Amino acid sequence: MKLSSRPFRGLIGLGLLTLTALIIACSEIPQYPHSEPAVSPQQSFAYQRDIKPLLENRCMACHGCYDAPCQLKLTSADGVKRGASQQQVYNAMRLEDMPPTRLGTDAQSEAQWREQGFFSVLHDADQGAAAGLNGSLLFRMLELGQRNPLPANSRLPDEIKIGTAHSFSCPTLDTFADYAQANPHGGMPYATTGLSADEFARLSQWIAEGAVTEPMPWQPSAAETASIERWENFFNQTGRREHLVARYLFEHLFVAHIHFPTINGSSFYELVRSSTPPGEPVVPLRTVRPNDAPEQAFYYRLRPLRETLVEKTHITYGLDDQRMQRWQQLFLGDDWDLAVLPGYGYSERANPFATFISIPAKARYEFMLDTAEYFVRTFIRGPVCRGQVATDVIRDHFWAIFEDPAQEAYVNNPLYRSQTTPLLGLPGQDSDLLDLGSAWLKYSSKRNQYLQLRHQHYGQRKTGGATLDELWDGDGYNQDALLTIFRHHDSASVRKGLWGKVPDTIWVMDYPLLERTYYELVVNFNVFGSLSHQAQTRLYFDLIRNGSEQNFLRFVPAAQRRALYDQWYQGHAQLKDAIAYTDLDRNTPTALDYGDTQGNNAAVMRRFAVLLAERAGAVSGTPDTLNRCPQNNCQRPDLGPEQQKIQRLLQPLAQGTGATLPVIQQLPEVSFLRITSAEQRWVYSLVHNRAHTNVAFMFGEKDRLQPERDDLTIMEGTLGSYPNFSFDVELEALPDFVAALQAARTAEQLHSIADRWGVRRTHPQFWEILSDFRQYVEETDPTQAGLFDINRYQNL
Template identity: 70%
Template sequence: MQLLSRRATWRIASVTLLLTVLVIACSAVQTYPHAEPVVATHQSFDYQRDIRPILETRCMACHGCYDAPCQLKLTSAEGIERGASKKQVYDGTRIDDAEPTRLGIDADSTEAWRQKGFFSVLHDANAGAAQQLDGSLLYRMIELGHRNPFPADSTLPEAIKIGTKHTFSCPSPGTFDDYAEENPHGGMPYATSGLSDQEFATLSRWISEGAVTAPQPWNPSAQEQASIERWETFFNQQGAREQLVSRYLFEHLFIAHLHFPDIAGSSFYELVRSATPPGQPAEPLATVRPNDDPGQPFYYRLRPLRETLVEKTHITYALDAQRMDRWQELFLQNDWAVATPPGYAYAERSNPFITFTAIPARARYQFMLDSAEYFVRSFIRGPVCRGQIATDVIRDQFWTVFEDPQQEAYVNDPLYRSLTTPLLGLPGQDSDLSALGAAWLEYSSKRNQYLMLRHDYYAERKPAGADMAEIWDGDGHNRDALLTIFRHHDSASVRRGLWGQVPETIWVMDYPLLERTYYELVVNFNVFGSLSHQAQTRLYFDLIRNGAEHNFLRFVPAQARKALYEQWYQGHALLKDRIAYADVSLDTPVAIRYTEEDTRSNPAVMAAFTRQLMARADAVDSGPDTLNRCPQNTCQRPELSDQQRHIDQLLRPLGQGTAASVPVIALLPEISFLRIHEGKQRWVYTLVHNRAHSNVAFMFGEDARLQPERDTLTVMRGTLGSYPNFSFDIPLQQLPDFVAALRATRDEAGLGAVAARWGVRRTSPSFWDIIADFRRYVEETDPSQAGLFDINRYQNL
């Protein structure tokens, strides 16, 4: 009995000790880093109903793209929960590729983002408790902004840095006090009129109660779900031909926001390669590029975009029954076969003409022409959010047309196609800096060989020269046949039709040019790429522009070509022409009738070609541009209201001169939105500043090549561009005074006076409401294209 008592006592003591250890251990659990935040039992606000609208109207205008400050993207619940990072997406000096940080692709949980260096802006990760507002970086940012407002309608102090050249310091909660002391006006919303008292109180309480988020709901109707299933079935067909076509379609649509136009209220979707089959949640494969080796079996899936749409990246593409029938006709009704399915090796990624050689070239070109505006938008507007290195290769305003598929050489002549395909590879796959020089020499040499071969082929095929029948007329119905491209410093826009004054240059794109441009700037471009990758991309895009200009010169008289070309390539560009470009043909004839008067000057030649072009494609033109090309101010648009005709008449003089005659043109920002209003009516216009250059042949030194006295202004109805640089709010009865004041402006002080009277400054109490109204205008006039405008480039006039 004594032994049993000792054993019992020992057991009791052991159990007591074990329980004590467990209690101590459990009491330490809540101090682990990255613990789930404690949230209030009662939530005062619903995220989607109450919080998202505030962020959407006050914060997402800066935090919506790759260049969002500190990579803090607020357009989705996932982005808010991911938080911020000190790593910069845009770094033109990095030697190696950076690790991609794409929302919804490169990590699938908040913890995974923490492992990639992102830190919370909602909670102090070590405390994880509600009510501790000082641990929330988001709260401290909005509190700093609310505590230090700017005087209404004032210009910002010079110490406040705005624009893409501004370097963000990205403070963490531990360094915020120092940040606030050094940057008393560094709170959110940054450098604008701030939150209202009610908005600040709502966000503060939401954060104090745990900052609970919720993804945007997605509840497709039965009709929409049926469309998803039908399209996923189409993309996942078996058979070598079908799979190759699906790969081709995926590589051309991965950047698109897909929608079903015949279904009211259709959501937008993205096409992804998923590890999971239809019927399960999509799990995108995290490849850097859409033509990288997937490394495993996959399915093509339509994944809903559960985020606020941003105009810059909102590049739409419609899927409907007519589209599916068209693809069946183009790709799957012809008699062709796949000998060996292509892989994902270097040669296949760098040359899509080899990869998809089995698909009839005519079908590929016609597919791109069917949606030419989409493809040009994709490489002009996306996938980057800041692209001066790419955009400085193009002029500020020019037109783009396409070779007719009935006559285009590559798609119609198998022998010519076999000779040229090996010359159409694209650089940039190798990111090693040491490969930059060798890669450039190899690819530029092949491109020039191709251009000479093309010139000889066309000269032999058409000894009388080019004629207007070679220009695609949209088959009499497709308005994508005529496009205008506007560059806005480090971004660009596309609009159907021929807009603005007759440009200095026109691009004529054939299938090899269109496909190469798309693959070089979209499919093969890596926004996280190295200096070598970005440089190779930029240098080859220079050759693409030069090739499109060579194509255009075939359509003007031989005796006019040298003068045109030397206008495009002034100064040192002529030296580069001798070294890097193929020779321009100066002797081949043209089968288009020109008069002697038409060849007296470069403007006369361009005007004569424009008349021929408009006659050729009259059925698909967007109508005469009566704002910017209207001799003697006699043009009228009878379909417009009396008030809008009056507005047009007042604005017209701004769009028909140069800075030499209207000096304010050279002073205006790249994009200025106008809101003209009377009572409950309002009309929206955009003033687009087109800067003239001596040439666009070099990657650096653009400022030295500007010719401001030759700048022009294009007046557009509606909005144009993703990044308004300024806006004006003008009562209709004051519009004559506004235009007169602009035309009288000679210097920055004069422009400042105009801005003081009619401008919507960043500090204006109505700033956010007016920016939102421009978006509402697009929702009313073209709802499928509506997205948030980005104000990162909004200037301090």
């Protein structure tokens, strides 16, 4: 029997009609989390060309590091898509470690970030683009900023809170109306000059069309590709020795931004442990620390950094043929072997000296000295964005120098090394609050035993006392031998050379101190860690500082040591000295000639500075005539006449103290200064160094300040990742600017100076001038250039 086709076609038509109705109905159903937002088929802007530069110049200055408000990190397309979180990375009262939230590591998709509590700022998580611009938290933040502009170059009202001390509000779309009502000036860019009409329109159109992003392009040249392959082969060699060396190198380079300095236009890379071999896409292991157990087979890989570079985290390291040859000679040239590779347990993480004992100790020390500035940067500047856990244990200005590897005891004396290695373990592995006290007692006791052994060994080794040749002179060419460290409250900076006035204190670091500091503050430190972990880290760094200072005192006449030490540890620190630190060696003499400096601490320090310059003069670099020129008549022939004039005008500021130049007490820690003429501009940093009675305690720093002893270091170029303020002065007006600073006594008078020459957050050219400071670094030291962070920019 033949079926009629007409009823069949009718059924098909009815089905199609029903399906069409369902499609139309479903198109009105809100999209739920993990669905893709609707995207306009016509895109007015390309993200990398048109949108990223705008975010780079207006937004990333606050949203570039771990302490970015609400974890909204905008330096990469992945960060933009990940969005924000109401959980803060920096929480001093956290009792347990929090799960890490590292972009590119701890989640691989937007869906995974949503499961970890991050919410979109581009689109309503429930409705995609259906709600239009009002469904975009980013747009509503920008629009709030446009509705409530601030007066040009005005001071911020008191109700606008800035800095890292206040708590961030992290509204969602559901709570945004309440946020906007309570914070009319809470729009973006926050507490700064807003977007231009064109910039706002561009971002609005991009959001309305779906906020399409794309990753930063990465197109390595043939030479770069060959270098990647060669270095990945080097790190993944077979053999027990090669495995151990590769692990040691990885644990020392995992925070580095690696580049190939002999290849023009080299990209930057990070060295990671990946579950995939060379030639395949990198899939990084998700371990919290680089020395945590991998729990699976892995390969060392170089992953390109497809993000905007931020000065704070941009700590560079170059790899080239010379470096590879040096490592081959250092680590694999000697005849050493090991029976079994060390594991990744508690003891191996806590004591790297025991873990890597098979690698010749001298090779390890020389490896670190080769790039000493890099290693000091990692723990002084470091990728930890709010570093007061570490920085409040150091003074605002000091020099760091190193023991010569030809004489350093640990790397040259096997018996001494075997006695001291068990005492060099580090706390912080256990994060429970109950572990804090026991860990402190255990590791501080071991450290003091080590320091006593060290005093005894060095005293017996040279009964005539320390000699100048025990200090590393950079082998006559390496300028990393002399470093200056500046602390800026909760961040810090490092510069090659001896800068500023002769400081109150100097660190002398041997291999055990350099390696322990690196492992305690970089390898074993967990920014997502608990209160207990962070407190253990800080308390042990206090011992490291004390040990570095005691190392320095070996080079000071025995009769002068107590007086210097008492100057560093005044007040309640004397009680802590009696309880927590080991006794000074006040008997072994020094072989250095100090002349007639008896009873004068400042004269002792100046004399040592002269001796140090004699020892390491070949690597001391440009003399700091700007800050160390008592007669104000120093001239640098390498400077042009206009810059010589600038330095003559600025020199009196560098000679003052808080008592003789009261404005120093009012200045922020770091102020950038741009001096302009019709033809060019010059850049300087005014660094306010605060004096302390001591830095031995975790709390109560304000009670230990000595503002009358504060001083100012003036540095050519930019110093620091977080400018606290900026001044923009025409060359012709520089004498008036300096005279105004010399005359200022009060905060109100400094505000008046800012009225005339200051670049406030609300300055019409705020963003352009901030960008010009970065441009200056790109012109003078392009490898080091990165965005400055304004989260600490003050309201002068």
